[in-house]
Amino acid sequence: MQxxxxxxxxxxxxxxxxxxxxxxxxADIESYRKAGGAAYIHVDAQASLQAARASDAARRAGNVPSxxxxxxxxxxxxxDVRGQVTAAGSRALASAAPAVRDADAVxxxxxxxxxxxxxxxxxxxxxxxxxxxxxxxxxRAPFDEARVAGGSTSGGAVSVAKGMAVATxxxxxxxxIRIPAAFCGxxxxxxxxxxxxxxxxxxxxxxxxxxxxxxxxxECCAIVDRILSGQDLDARPAPLKGLRLYVTxxxxxxxxxxxxxxxxxxxxxRLSAQGAQIVPFDFPELRDLPSINGGGGFTAAEAWHWHRxxxxxxGDEYDPRVAMRxxxxxxxxxxxxxxxxxxxxxxxxxxADRLRDADAWLMPTVAVLPPRVDDLxxxxxxxxxxxxxxxxxxxxxxxxxxxxxxxxxxxxxxxxVCGLRGADARVLQxxxxxxxxxx
Numbered sequence: 401m402q403x404x405x406x407x408x409x410x411x412x413x414x415x416x417x418x419x420x421x422x423x424x425x426x427a428d429i430e431s432y433r434k435a436g437g438a439a440y441i442h443v444d445a446q447a448s449l450q451a452a453r454a455s456d457a458a459r460r461a462g463n464v465p466s467x468x469x470x471x472x473x474x475x476x477x478x479x480d481v482r483g484q485v486t487a488a489g490s491r492a493l494a495s496a497a498p499a500v501r502d503a504d505a506v507x508x509x510x511x512x513x514x515x516x517x518x519x520x521x522x523x524x525x526x527x528x529x530x531x532x533x534x535x536x537x538x539x540r541a542p543f544d545e546a547r548v549a550g551g552s553t554s555g556g557a558v559s560v561a562k563g564m565a566v567a568t569x570x571x572x573x574x575x576x577i578r579i580p581a582a583f584c585g586x587x588x589x590x591x592x593x594x595x596x597x598x599x600x601x602x603x604x605x606x607x608x609x610x611x612x613x614x615x616x617x618x619e620c621c622a623i624v625d626r627i628l629s630g631q632d633l634d635a636r637p638a639p640l641k642g643l644r645l646y647v648t649x650x651x652x653x654x655x656x657x658x659x660x661x662x663x664x665x666x667x668x669x670r671l672s673a674q675g676a677q678i679v680p681f682d683f684p685e686l687r688d689l690p691s692i693n694g695g696g697g698f699t700a701a702e703a704w705h706w707h708r709x710x711x712x713x714x715g716d717e718y719d720p721r722v723a724m725r726x727x728x729x730x731x732x733x734x735x736x737x738x739x740x741x742x743x744x745x746x747x748x749x750x751x752a753d754r755l756r757d758a759d760a761w762l763m764p765t766v767a768v769l770p771p772r773v774d775d776l777x778x779x780x781x782x783x784x785x786x787x788x789x790x791x792x793x794x795x796x797x798x799x800x801x802x803x804x805x806x807x808x809x810x811x812x813x814x815x816x817v818c819g820l821r822g823a824d825a826r827v828l829q830x831x832x833x834x835x836x837x838x839x
Contacts, residue, residue, distance in 0.1 A: 401616045404566060404623050408467050411459065418452040418459070418470030421566075422515055425472040429517070429564045438537030439558040441477050442484065443518035448472065451515045458513070467623050469513030474565035476556050477519045478526055479503040479611075480600040488602040489522040489552075491535050492710055492717040503600025505569055505611050505628050512627045517565055521555030524719045526571055526604045527703065527726065528552055529579050529790040530776060534719050538773060541583050543811040547770035550580035550789070557584040557614050567615040567624050573604045573699060575766075575793025578805035581614050582765035582814025585807050587835070588614040589621035589828070590793075592802045592821050596628045603706055607698040608797045618804060618832040625824075633825040637832030638759070641675030645830070646758040651686035652792050656767040663808040664764045667815050667838055674837050679758070685750050686795060692743045693798075696728035701737055704729025721782060744798060751799050751820060758819075760830040763792055765805040765814030792816065804831035809838060 402410075410416045426445050433440065455470035464470075475481060478488040480499035487493045502510060510516065521536050523529075531554025532538045539554040541547040542561040549558050556568030557580030570577045572590040581588025589612045596611040603609055613624035622635035647668065653661065672678050695701075703726045715723055755761055766789055776782045796803045796818050803818040804827055815838075817831040 401560075401563060403617045404467055404471060404615065404620045407471055407566060408469075411470055412464075418455040418515060419449065421470070422448050422452040422472050422517070425517060425564050428562065432562060432564060437539070437558070438521050438533070439539045439555040439562070439564065440474070441487070441489070441519045441521050441536050441555070444516060448515050448517050455513055455515065464513070466512035466627055468509070468567070468627065471514060471566045472517045473509055473514040474517050474520045474556055474559040474568040475506060476553055476568065476570050477522050478571065478602040479506050479569060481506055481516065481519065484519065486602060488526065489524045489533050489536060490718065492714040493602070499600070501600065504597035506600070508627050508630070509569065517559075520553070520559050520568060523552035523554065523576075524722045525602065525703070525707070525726075526552040526573060526576055527699070527722045528786055529575050529793075530771065530782070530786050531580065532773070532776060532782075540773070541770045541812060542585065544770070546772050546774070547812070548583065548773055548776070550583035550766075550770060552576040553580050553614060557581060557586055557588075560584070560586055560614055560616065567613050567620060569628070570612060570614055571598075571604070572610045572612060572793075572797070573608045574790045574797050577610075577612050577614055578765050578793045578803060578814065578816060579789060581805040582808075583770040583812050585811060586614050587617055587621055587807070588612070588805045589625060590796065590803050591625060591629065591824050593797075593800055595631065595824065596625070603702070605699040605702045607702060610797075618806070618828060618835050621804065622828050633828060635825060635828035635832065637836055638829040640671065640833040640837050643676045643759045643830060643833065644679050644757060645671065645676050646679045646681050646755060646761045647763070648681050648683040648686075650683045651689070652763045652795070653767065655788060656764060657769050659769060659810060660764050660767055660813055663810045663813045664815065667808055668762065671834060671837055681754055683751070683754055685747055688747070689795065689798060692740065692747070695732050695736055696725070698740065700725060700729035701732045702729070721779065748799050755820060760827060761818040763816045763818065764808075765792060765816040767792055770812045802827050804828065806831060806835055806838070
C-alpha cells in the first residue's frame, strides 16, 4: 500500500488527482460491499467527490494545507460529522438527531484538506476488542475472512487494509486502535490520553479514551497525529543501535499462541543483531491488574454514567453483551472508584521506576492470533477471548501510556512499541527505527 508521503508526491507531480484517488476508493468500497463486506456503515460518495474536485482546484491554485490534503480518509462511527447521525455502531442511537458540527478531530482533518469518505463500522459503543457487530455486520480480517478484524475500530482498519482509505480516525480505550492494526497488518498509534481532543462524539471512558490514526506506516501515523493533536512532535526515526528496548515476560505472555511468541522472538532477535539492547525486566505487579479491574474498572463505571438513561429507554436495542458489560458499572460504589484511582497511581509509579532508563517497552500487541468468528458465538467464549485479546494493550491504557503497533512479519500479529505518559515523540521515533529494521 502507498503511504501518505508517496501519494502526496504523486499529487504534487500531477501523476494522479484527488478525484481519481477518491473515485478508486469509492469503486473499491462498492465492490467490497457487494461482496458482503461490512467495513463501512455510511459512504458519502457525492460529498467526497465534490471535496476531491475542490481539493484539486485548490492545488492548482497553490493551496495545499497539509500532507493529507486531497487524500481519502475514513471516520469511526462514534465521531460527530456535521449533518450525520452518530450511531456509535448501535441501533439505540440510529434515530438520534444529526450532529450540528464536526467533532474536533474531524474538524481538524477537514481543515487539513482530507476527503472524508464515510463512517466505518465498529464494536457497538467501542466496548469490545473483537469487532463483532450484530447490527451492521462484522468486518473480517483481510488475510482470512473467517477471522475477526479486531475492535473496536474494526471497519476503519479494514478500510485502510483493503485500500478503501489512506488512513482512518479511530479511538483506543483498551486497545481499539492497536488490536485492529495488528489483526489487519497495519500501523496504529495510540497517543497519550487527551493529547487529541475527544469533544464531539460518544465516549466510552473519560479516563482511558484516546483518539488516533491507523495507517500504512509510522510516518503516516505521525502525519495524521500532527493534524489531530496540533502538536509538531519530532517523530523522525531514531538510530537503532544502542536503543534500550525493555521486555518483560510477566503477565503479557501468559496463554500466548506459539505463533505470536515466535514472531515476537524473531523480531527481537533481528533488532538485537542490528545493535539494539534488549533489556529483560520484571513487572510482577501486572498480574494484579485483573483483580484491580475486577469490577469492570474505569470503563464500566464511566460507561454506566453515560449510558444509564439510554439503557433504561432503549436497552433492548443494545447488543446484549455490550449492555452486560456496561451494567457492571452500576455495581461500583464511589469508594470502589477512589480505590481504583489509588491502585492505578501505585502501579503507574512502579512502571515509572522500572522503565526510567528505557527508550521503549516491547510486547506482542495481542497474545493470540485473530479469533475465528464462528468460535465466538457463545457468551463464555466471547468474554474469555475478548479479555485475552484486550489484555496486553489495556496495560498501556491503565498506565496512561502511549504505543504503536507495527506489523510483526506474520499475518494477524503485531509488535507493540510502548511508552509511558508523554513519551509520544520517543515512541514514534523508536517505532520508526524498528519499522525500518524489520522491513
